[in-house]
Amino acid sequence: MSDAMSPESRIAERWQSIEGRICDACAAVGRDPEGVGLVAVSKGRSAPEIAAAARAGLQRFGESRPQEFREKFALLEDLELGIEWHFVGRLQPNKVRLVVGACTMIHSVDDADLAETIDDRSRSLDIVTPVLVQVNLSGESTKGGVDSGEAGELLATMRTMAGIRPVGLMTMAPDVDDAEEVRPLFRGLAELAEQLRRELDLELPHLSMGMTGDFEVAVQEGATLVRIGRALFE
DSSP: OOTTSOHHHHHHHHHHHHHHHHHHHHHHHTOOGGGOEEEEEOTTOOHHHHHHHHHTTOOEEEEOOHHHHHHHHHHHTTSOOOOEEEEOSOOOGGGGGGTTTTOSEEEEEOSHHHHHHHHHHHHHTTOOEEEEEEBOOSOOTTSOOBOHHHHHHHHHHHTTOTTEEEEEEEOOOOOOSSGGGGHHHHHHHHHHHHHHHHHHTOOOOEEEOOOTTTHHHHHHTTOSEEEEOHHHHO
16 A cells, blocks of 8 residues: 555555455455444554544444544534444443443443443433343453353343343454354354244344454354454554
8 A cells, every 4th residue: 555545545445455355355244235234443543543543434343442432422423424433342330421422332241230331321211222242152251241141141130121221142252363264153142142032032133343454254254243343544
């Protein structure tokens, strides 16, 4: 890419490349690429960078630090960029007020106390917040998420709350050199979602899984939302 390219053009070119790879991954397994949404992970990116990406055509942006997110939200909310904010990182109950009402979806709900706080805040704003249950399938202590055996109980608890709507599952894979190593993990999340749909009679349409190093494998295993940062911004 030429150094003379505008920020919008650079990001648009990277986005086009990623979308092409998503289409190829879908074609390999007979999926419609329209069923895969890209969430541009903008943690650590400046408001002007996000604005450039939005002007290039990106719509969904994923943040994971509540205070940083609110600062950028305040700078960008009046620019009419059509941004759909997703919260994709660990969220503490005392930070929920910074996220609920500003984010379209929260990907990282992993305990009942957090769900209850999101519910309370949502009802106080007279809204319903779509949320994903984060499941820790890798067993890594550094990653959030409930064990797979606890996901059903958390979903059952959340479905009784008027201010939140569970719409799927999320997971984070370990960093590996070969994305094929984490294929079983993504397949496991898809199978868990199908099991929970049957057991709980919930739709759970979304699977948030796959990042820059492994999103093609995640797409082949059923991801509906992939979270891409480095490949777009670096």
